């Protein structure tokens with residue numbers, strides 16, 4: 001328990017938040033929090049449901065003076081990303097998150113804070129706990145395992161909910177009302193390749209130093225994709241020299257822009273100088289193309305042993321280079337009403353050349369379901385065109401941006417009354433649970449908001465105290481008007 005935190009205003013919100021920090025709750029380990037929520041409901045004689053997946057719903061009747069009998073769903077997720085600096089030495093499944101206040105912030109000792117989404121949970125508990133508030137009937141929905149594929153939301157039986165309007169409290173920027181998100185699918189492709197023996201000098205080419213980042217939220221930042229740059233380098237080499245491709249490997253995660261890619265090629269001993277020149281010229285070209293964004297592009301070529309190895313047959317090398325050149329990568333369309341928000345993107349995230357196959361995965365996102373399907377199909381067709389096959393995972397649904405809705409209007413009015421200015425409305429190019437609920441609950445009117453949280457999912461995550469106070473005031477004002 002941290003008494004300093006518990007005394008911050010609003011006290012209820014910060015006391016519940018401190019309780020949550022005291023209970024370990026990384027994804028997959030949220031039973032303690034679910035027990036806590038059940039006890040919270042029982043102690044206050046509130047109806048509740050807990051499903052097999054660990055999701056909890058707590059129901060609270062409307063206050064006597066409420067204007068509305070139409071239920072409002074308040075939603076947050078109860079799991080957190082466990083990430084820590086080496087020095088923190090923490091077991092997230094057993095130990096609490098140690099927190100302290102620092103000026104306007106709550107910080108940790110080198111771990112994630114879990115303000116994503118503990119602060120959303122704490123605000124909802126404060127609403128449920130407060131007998132003085134004016135509010136419609138509330139269905140408080142706490143979901144599990146959002147951070148590992150929105151598993152709780154996906155498994156939820158929506159018949160537990162009667163509301164047709166929902167406020168998701170899992171956003172991390174106080175002045176922005178989120179009214180749309182993307183759906184996404186990973187398309188896993190496999191291209192059969194044939195190999196033959198070749199004797200020559202092995203050259204290792206390594207491309208590194210790229211920024212990388214989140215393949216949704218950061219796809220519009222103009223960053224380079226290591227798998228694409230390496231493909232271009234190999235195409236440049238292919239034009240000038242005869243080489244055999246031994247191995248190729250780039251990226252670590254579908255959802256991350258790859259920052260590194262490595263290949264091994266087999267060549268005649270005399271061409272190393274030409275390779276060095278091509279590497280140098282490609283490096284200059286890439287530095288020029290990405291100037292102001294990627295300042296540390298580093299490509300090295302080093303000579304290895306003279307040996308006999310299995311390299312791709314020439315026709316397989318051709319197919320591999322062409323398929324990688326053809327797959328769509330980067331940000332494409334933008335949302336018409338929000339020209340600075342990406343609507344559709346694809347990230348050639350992971351690439352592996354195995355003995356008999358080239359495997360690669362594109363993480364495709366779009367806020368328009370039919371466009372998502374179209375881009376996934378495009379990639380499938382390209383893979384098939386080169387003799388390969390593909391598999392699209394079930395993915396997660398999007399939430400198409402709506403410029404206006406009754407709930408948006410109420411939130412904007414409440415925001416204006418609290419802040420004296422207009423609330424900005426936008427959409428995010430990433431998946432949110434709102435997409436899952438929009439699919440499950442017909443005609444759901446949903447928005448997402450939350451206080452300022454910084455460096456989310458990193459050991460430096462911190463939460464603005466004053467932003468929580470204002471956001472909670474906003475939430476109370478919304479409850480009075482809806």
Ligand SMILES: [Zn+2]
Pocket residue numbers: 077116117146170
């Ligand atoms: Zn979250």
